[in-house]
Amino acid sequence: MRLKLKMLSPLIIGGQKLNSNYIESIDYIPGNVLRAAFARVILNHCTVYNGEVEEIDGQKRVNWVHYRDKEGCKKCRFKEVCKKFSSIKFGFFYPQGAVPIVMSQMVCKNDEKHRLVDSLTYNKVNGCPTCKGRLEYTRGLSLGDKIFKAKKSIYTRVEIDRYTKTSKDGRLYSLMPVLEEYFVGEIQGIEEADLDLFEDLRVGSYTSVGFGKCRLEKEKELEEDINKTLSNMQKFSNKYKEVNNKKDDLNYFALLFETDARVKLENLDGYKTTEEYKSILADLLNLNSDFKIDKVYLETNAYRGYDTSMVGDTREEAVHQILKGSVVVVSSKKDFKQIYNEFREFTVGQETLNGFGKVKIYCGGVENAK
Incomplete structure (x- = not known):
């Protein structure tokens, strides 16, 4: 719902x-x-x-x-x-209306109000589509093809001593809510x-x-037009191959982490080559030999939270957290209908019942291309 x-x-x-x-x-x-x-x-x-x-x-x-x-x-x-x-x-x-900025998206260095472009389907050497200025990667939320900044305000408070009912020295603090x-x-x-x-x-x-x-x-339910999605997947593949000078007959698609994913990444000790990292990520995404990772825009951090429902040591086991907006481009000989059916409902990692690890097919902004 x-x-x-x-x-x-x-x-x-x-x-x-x-x-x-x-x-x-x-x-x-x-x-x-x-x-x-x-x-x-x-x-x-x-x-x-x-x-x-x-x-x-x-x-x-x-x-x-x-x-x-x-x-x-x-x-x-x-x-x-x-x-x-x-x-x-x-x-x-x-x-309302906002989504995480994809890590492959870029914005004009001269003016953040210019529209976002995706380096997967836009040649960044062309510069900003609006002013030809230099592009840079960015983070946060977007609304349509523009950066979204949530409205916030500052509240200053002072901690009160429960016994004397007076303010505690040095306990002035500030809150910035949304x-x-x-x-x-x-x-x-x-x-x-x-x-x-x-x-x-x-x-x-x-x-x-x-x-x-x-x-x-x-809220009104979103209705997906499957035929339109398949068409956008084809457009993405064509544009991605054009921008990245791909001459093969493979189909390319992108998997976007809509939310943070909490995962256990094994065998990370020591130096790893790019191909080894791709192999680790392919295992995490359960990609079989029909799929090959081509490009990755991904950021992780170490996460160890607290489970306040537990008694005693409330610390959770440390995991890696793949941040929302991370995107993985994958190639395959399968047609787009088969790809869509395999990845339309897709989650990875832990705490998926709490919304973590939600992954969807991403079309690189071609559906909004002007």
Whole structure:
């Protein structure tokens, strides 16, 4: 189901801290953050759970949503959601109309307001299509073929001593929340009637002081024209071969990481050649001998988060995180209909139920070419 969150107050979702007294929100909502917001509502209304430690699948946990099958559960209005909560898939939500910038996209160094172009299907030596200025790679979100900057504001606060009720020395801090009105994404496995249960939904951090209040609304479903998609795949292949001087009879297509992917990459010790890295990535993407990686625009970081539902050591196992916007160009002798059928519903890595690792076929902007 495609949904949008109408924000009723500013949103704060912490990213990497620049320093201890300044927190700037990221400009999108990861699926695990949204799942936590739903869980908070369910547990706040639960009459049979009081914060005690429970053993779930051999792991001691707290604040874990599951159906406890007690007397109070039978008349609970959240009963059906509790039963299926672990199988509900929460996608990433982005500001309405915005998507991650693809790592192969470039923008004019003279003016970021000029349109983005994709180096996969545009010869960057030609310079900016608008002014012929120099192009450079960029990051963030885009809206159409332009860079999108989420609206933000700065809030300055001071920490209050709970005992003296006065401000603490040296505890002035600043918050920079997002002020966008709508965020759009998908939640799969939930019924439209269930949405009314989450009227008091608060997403992200600092919810106890008013941030992150929002309302769920149904959004129009996107309808895909398969024939148009296949046509765009053909256009992409032709343009990619032209820009990259390919003379073969292979079909080329691109796989785009729409969201961050948390993966275990093995055998990374020591020096690796380009072909060895391609082989590691091919294994990750489950590409068989019918497919060969031609070009990669990809960035990773090491990720080790905390699972606050666990008891004891809450640190998660360290993984590599392939960042959203990464793109892999693949060649094959298969026709585009076969390629489309193999990669139309595609996820990689861990936490796919929280929206991570969503990969889609990408056509390099040829569908928007002017």
